[in-house]
Amino acid sequence: MDSSAIADYRMVDFMKKTAKKYKIKWQPELLPAGGTDTANVQRMNSGGAITGAVSIPTRHIHSVIETINKKDIVESIKLLEACLLDLDTYNWEF
Numbered sequence: 001m002d003s004s005a006i007a008d009y010r011m012v013d014f015m016k017k018t019a020k021k022y023k024i025k026w027q028p029e030l031l032p033a034g035g036t037d038t039a040n041v042q043r044m045n046s047g048g049a050i051t052g053a054v055s056i057p058t059r060h061i062h063s064v065i066e067t068i069n070k071k072d073i074v075e076s077i078k079l080l081e082a083c084l085l086d087l088d089t090y091n092w093e094f
Contacts, residue, residue: 004039011052
């Protein structure tokens with residue numbers, strides 16, 4: 001979740017369960033400022049959309065010395081892949 005989007009509880013649950021199922025390391029994050037494109041996707045149509053975001057921990061973001069741990073990149077890719085593969089298996093009903 002960031003300052004411009006609110007994550008649907010179902011997406012949060014789905015992503016947590018997927019990470020646990022595949023033993024993928026993750027940590028929750030709430031961005032108090034700034035944002036991602038998640039809100040734009042969420043509001044693309046009048047009915048809205050269920051969205052979630054995967055962010056990679058970064059030091060010195062938007063600078064010439066921006067630093068990222070390669071392991072965090074690998075875990076993020078694993079989580080995205082697993083979520084895409086399992087997306088149709090989750091019960092999205094309220």
